[in-house]
Amino acid sequence: MDYPRLAFWFLFILNFLVSLTTPQPAPRARYNRCSTSGNYTTNSTYSKNLNALLSSIPASSDLNSDGFFNASIGQNPDQVYAIGLCRGDLAVGSCHSCLNNSVQAITQACPNQKEASRWYDHCMLRFSNRNILSTMEGGFGFTVWNKANATNQTQFNDVVGNLLSGLRDPAAAGGVRKYAAGVANYTSLLKIYAMEQCTPDISVMDCGRCLDAVMTDVSTYCNGKVGCYSIKPSCVLRYETNQFYQLPADAPPPLMPQPAPTPVLVNAAYEQHSSLRGGGNNKSRTLIIIAISTASAVLVVVLICLFLRLRKGKQNNVGRTGSNLIDPILRADSGSIRDIIRCIHIGLLCVQENVASRPTMASVVLMLNSFSITLPLPSEPAFFMHSSIDPEFPLLHEYSSGTKDSSQSTSKSAHFSENEASISELHPR
DSSP: OOHHHHHHHHHHHHHHHHHHHSOOOOOOEEEEEEOOSOBOOTTSHHHHHHHHHHHHSTTOTHHHHHSEEEEEESOTTSOEEEEEEEOTTOOHHHHHHHHHHHHHHHHHHSTTBSOEEEEESSEEEEEESSOOTTOOOOSEEEEEEESOBOSSHHHHHHHHHHHHHHHHHHHHTOTTTOEEEEEEESSSSOEEEEEEEEOTTSOHHHHHHHHHHHHHHHHHHOTTBSOEEEEETTEEEEEESSOOSOOOTTOOOOBSOOOOOOOOOOSSOEEEEEEESSSOOOEEEEEOOOOOOHHHHHHHHHHHHHHHHHHHHHHHHHTTOGGGGSOHHHHTSGGGHHHHHHHHHHHHHHTBSSGGGSOOHHHHHHHHHOTTSOOOOOOOBTTOOOOSSOTTSOGGGGSOOOOSOGGGOOOOOOOOOOOTTOOOOOOOO
């Protein structure tokens, strides 16, 4: 049985079943701000206007074209203004889903507050009793950064700074989305991904000013950090060493190739800083983020396949089925199995730990051309480890080396061991 192939299908089916039976968790909010500027009472006119406006956001057709919603409802003093924004690369369905979660969560997180804001990785939602439409606001902000440091912080900061500066103007002039994303090479193996976005209802100049403000926060709090996420009410900026957004099909090649310093570790933990102006207080706390990278998932699959492969080798040994090592296409030609097993035997002779015991090239040629030559018993190869299984069941038991007359041959077998440490560490040359 082909165990690696069986392992692949087992993991595929298991993943499919888990996706059907496991409910998807709600997206994690990056930041939640409840204003203390005023409260409303339940079932008041303001409460009814707010509920009506928020409930209309997820189904709004405006989200289908530019991922942006802004509207107001009611009359003063009970008028409500709301803004919803999805990240520029987000698909329509994901945009509706993210804002729907925001609508359900924001009034629970900020009950009876007349003004509140909620940010996710994929979307943002704000509402207020004052006019926040078409107005650039920078009075408060939020920044979260990866605690891991780049090894060459000066070079890393230069690459990040050039990348963010290069995205500023395209984002500000980005039309209906005011969104720009890009990637730059930090090393030959490590890239830096970044995105910048403004609410589309502000001007090009105001968008540029807002992005300048978040870039100042980035340089203040994220110096040398391998990941950073900074927010203002009217704009957002983020960079990471992993691809957190979807690249367009015609994306340009990475910018600014750099010489390669030592790669860095990412996704260890995050710290955050939030700020309020006008009597607000600054606070900082640590958030631990557990992230399983794609490389870790691949490693798990590889280890499972390796285990199954070792188990298969053990079965070949115990079951005396060395021919299972042979490709099924070659094994179908039963007349060639004896020749192939003989080649395996000769190969084991060539990798014996004692170099003096290894046959010369002339001897190998002679062994391959003549079945009348009795092959010696192979000794332990260089990678041999003592087995935890019974060594009396040899892999090469199927092939008996002896005289030309197979009926009179004396069976000689080579002891074979289970390699308990078959994972090699690779080192560069």
